[in-house]
Amino acid sequence: MELITFISGIIREALAKKIILSIFLFFSLIILFIVFAATNDSVAGMLTFLEASGGNADYRSAVIFFESNITSKIPMFMMIAFYLIIVSSFIPSMLQKGHIDLLLSKPISRTKIVLGHLLAGTAFAFLSSLFLLGTIWIIVSVKTGIWHVPFLYSIVWFTFIFLTLYSFVILIGLLTKNTILNILINLILFFPFSWIFYLLNEVTKKGEQFFSFNAVTEFIIKFFYYILPKPWDLADLCENSIKGESLGSVQPIITSLLFIGIMVSLSIWYFNKKDY
């Protein structure tokens, strides 16, 4: 029960800081834009584009193409970055002198406090994505008559991508106690850091098709690629699942899960030994 109270406290904080209202308004604007953009004409335009690209296109695949573009890397980056900026203040706000003392004097363990933050942040990302992507799906489906359910998988993918990065937000928040620093470090990790290693790894996968790295450089690239979170690879998997294609390698899912596990464990360990 204490954990639920703690999580509801974080949600109350988000409400009080007008975070939820801002998200609602911002996402409503995007939805309005989609209402006007998702017309039969725009789908027909995509159909033409697909045909011109040499594909054997039909109306359904044009709708799927439209939907997969909505959840492609750039919109994904903007949405997740937006979430990260918002949640970065939660931990430093909790660690304020006079507040953390009181919280730690209550019968709630430090481990539960970290997990409570993780759950609250993830629930926030899931519900926000559900509102935005769910509404977009309904609008596109009603307007086109194509009810493409796999588009809704993007809600889970986006939540998972957010969770991967949010586990790092929690650790940095505990270490720095500073919202601005937390936002900066996390955004740098998200873009360009993990993006660069995503691209370099793509190049190494292609082998000598373009150009090859020497063994040491390739080892360094692989090393950083595997230890960093993989929002860009996960975005590829999201796109594949929307298109109904095979996911391919599940390595990004496994390494991201490991990343989450390590970040959360480090956060719990650090928070449990830290004096306040």
Place this chain on the structure above:
Amino acid sequence: MSVITIDNLKKEYSSRNFSAKKILALDGVSFEIGEGEIFGLLGPNGAGKTTLIKVLLGITFPTSGSGKLFDKDLNDVKTKTRIGYLPENHSFPNYFTGEQVLHHFGKLSGMSSEDVKLKSAEYLNIVGMKEWAKVKIRKYSKGMMQRIGLAQAMINNPDLIFLDEPTDGVDPIGRKEIRDVLLNLKSQGKTIFLNSHLLSETELICDRVAILNKGKLIKEGRVEDITSTDSYAFITSGLTDEVYNSLMNNYKAVIQSRNNFLIPANNLEEVNTIIDFLRSKNIMIQSVSKEKITLESKFINLIEHKL
């Protein structure tokens, strides 16, 4: 039964400038606090008072030594359902109303919604904040924040309450009201651990006090024992020069005025010897009492190593 037991507690902090130098905040502190006591922890700024409370509450971890609350380890989370705490310079989320502060922290203390609702009304009334219950706390004055903080510390009906400077920023009437609240809690058998700079107040309500200086416990005991001295105050009439000189030379009397003087005496036998001497000289004795000093004077003397 001991509510708080600490044994040789030490706390070292690393200095922030990457040097190996350590700051010793607590240096082998040991004492026990029994059920139903009001215990005052005194000391100058930086003596380690807040650190000690934080160690007891598991907010900070001791470097060495051990402690128990209700015979349970300091890190036992469940014990905290029996504890209330008002930190110094507390900062409640300013988007809460007074009522919401009590609701939030009451629930975090493991109370049910019904209990919190019931107790909130009761404690808001006790601390005189009923009228302000639905006002956002960002509009509260310092004194009002302390009152709501005190209600928050009591909301879960704790057996042990830690109060760090509870009357800070509160006006004299408010301080009297808080004192009455604390005495009422004591009458209910609650144990109160009070950390305060206001020594006159501490003297009024505490059963026992401990004085901490530079992390070391330099004095601990009952207030009346700490404030008592080895001297007895005599008020007489008709003191002659001969007796006057004799008292100074033979009994080391400290004359305060012609008929008022202090004489050091280790026991009642010595006091009676002096009375016999005075009576043999036909001196009228109006009163004899054990001399006391204020807690503040004692505190200052101890800190300045005068005693």
